[in-house]
Amino acid sequence: MSAITIKDIAKICNVGISTVSRAINDDPGINKNTQERILKVIEEYHYVPNNSARNLKMTESNTIALLIKGIDNQFFQGMLKIYEAELKKIEYSFLIHAIGEDQDDASVALELTKEKRLKGIIFLGGLMRYSKEKLSMLGIPYVLCTVAVNMEQPRHNSLSVSINDEKESYKAVDYLCKKGHRKIAIITGKQNDYAVGKLRLDGYKRALQDNGIQYDSGLVRYMKSDLAEYSVANGYQVTKELIESGVECTAIYAISDLMALGVYKAVFEAGKRIPEDYSVMGFDGLEVAKYFHPSLTTMEQPCSQMVKHSIELLMEAINGETEEKQMILDAALQERDSVAEIVN
Amino acid sequence: MSAITIKDIAKICNVGISTVSRAINDDPGINKNTQERILKVIEEYHYVPNNSARNLKMTESNTIALLIKGIDNQFFQGMLKIYEAELKKIEYSFLIHAIGEDQDDASVALELTKEKRLKGIIFLGGLMRYSKEKLSMLGIPYVLCTVAVNMEQPRHNSLSVSINDEKESYKAVDYLCKKGHRKIAIITGKQNDYAVGKLRLDGYKRALQDNGIQYDSGLVRYMKSDLAEYSVANGYQVTKELIESGVECTAIYAISDLMALGVYKAVFEAGKRIPEDYSVMGFDGLEVAKYFHPSLTTMEQPCSQMVKHSIELLMEAINGETEEKQMILDAALQERDSVAEIVN
């Protein structure tokens, strides 16, 4: 059926195929008239070059890839937009590829690198625990952006940009403590989450300790594993159970803004007010959190910074300037209207 | 540098390259022992076949593609998830590809079809106005899902699944009217939007007319083109201006749920209540809308249905069973707590 190739175009135009190739690729050494004539025929016949053939032949491309694990995560959605804007500014072409939840990041990266002759890769999200060795097989520079890694065993990975989840979580909880809260519930990752959820829980614990508050496991609530991770529904369900359990608290800290909206709902349904009855805190700094009512106090991740730095780092690595660098950026506490001060 | 190929593996294993190819592709005509031996070497050397070469050589694949225009649209996000789940159930492998806002759907489709030897395509979202001719060049079946098309000039496109935006919007506004509202503001698409925004506005107008309500252009508000389309921020800004303008209304109908959250915020900031002072209605049926406070009354699009039918249609077309069918599905009014009845 379709199958119109460069050869056909060459025949139609009465030229060699390399001339057609030159026309397509705007090669300097081609007669502008010839080019125009060929391009017209190409247009007319709706000829589209086969990328597979192209990629196969080309010894190198100027393409970098952005690989996202967790495309359904709203936080990454936001980053994606920034990436799109920023990547347009550099001299490389780029490709955005989502990795399925069940796929292995490193394998996908490997395949894509071969297929597209990539110059570099930025990994957004995901866990990079089991694939270090495989990743080193890539043979091209890569940057891990917001990839969960346990801080206790520092990565050997060359390049990364992230926040310190433990520390930022500490800041959030410490803020709550300084506001006079002593019974602070946390809604954290799944019970078996040893990445982000664990780190943010660690920060919670340390903040409590530093503020002389006894740790109470009854105030630690885990996401439901049968509901979508970090989702509104999850925050709602967990909070509902928390409130119904009768465990007392004056503040609820959800480790994602979306879950915080679920917290809101559960609190309101219980006939309580925010922040008068319960103070609520989130994490991420999604734009939408400003529009919650009351607007959500949250730890805002430095998305723009992370995006820009990760691209910079990759560029440096491609140019052979940087081999290893771990950038840990600071999140910013956004004080809004969901947290009240408690006066004892 | 990297560049370990099938040839290398063949050499290492002391077999012909076709034997390696057979091992990789689990060809029935290969000695299991040989295969195992080769696979082990492949594993050891981290060999990954080059997809470009593969795609180039193969005369056909069993791949279908899902092309999304507007990956940042939360409504499509939700659909995406359903697609992922449903596509896993069929005997084809699939690939999800996002089309940039500035790219032409048809061109991308054409390229991808050639490159990956696609069997079929599902287009999710976008406008299919200028590319009909190009699309027919594809040479493979395709289904348009939720692709905005003007109902007045029915498409010649073979296969599509969608809702009737005009009609569903009519239902929403009619509901509001039946609840006694006579001053209903609408927040619709950009002023120059002739797709979804226009259709939903048309439905609004017709509902007003059928309910004997005078059309008032002061109640028609357009999205800001300098803010993200259908976004919370947009809904907020527009509502704020609406309220500040002093134009009276008892209900505000936003053509997306996200915008409705912006409406909430603006209403609350003005010191008003929902639904006592303003009734609010949305459109889409995002899961998150249930968690607004009060929970949002909205027109819920039949996402699961649309996904399933679009896949079915494509399968039928690939099997040559269906050549042309336009499915128009019904949306469902979700009555929740954001609309009050007005008693005169």
Added chain:
DNA sequence: TTGAAAGCGCTAACAA
């Protein structure tokens, strides 16, 4: 059950 060889459609020397 295997290997040799012919391309898939393109780019990039190299000649002309």
Added chain:
DNA sequence: TTGTTAGCGCTTTCAA
């Protein structure tokens, strides 16, 4: 400025 030609790495006949 152009055409000829040799592969890129793989799958797939066709013989062996």
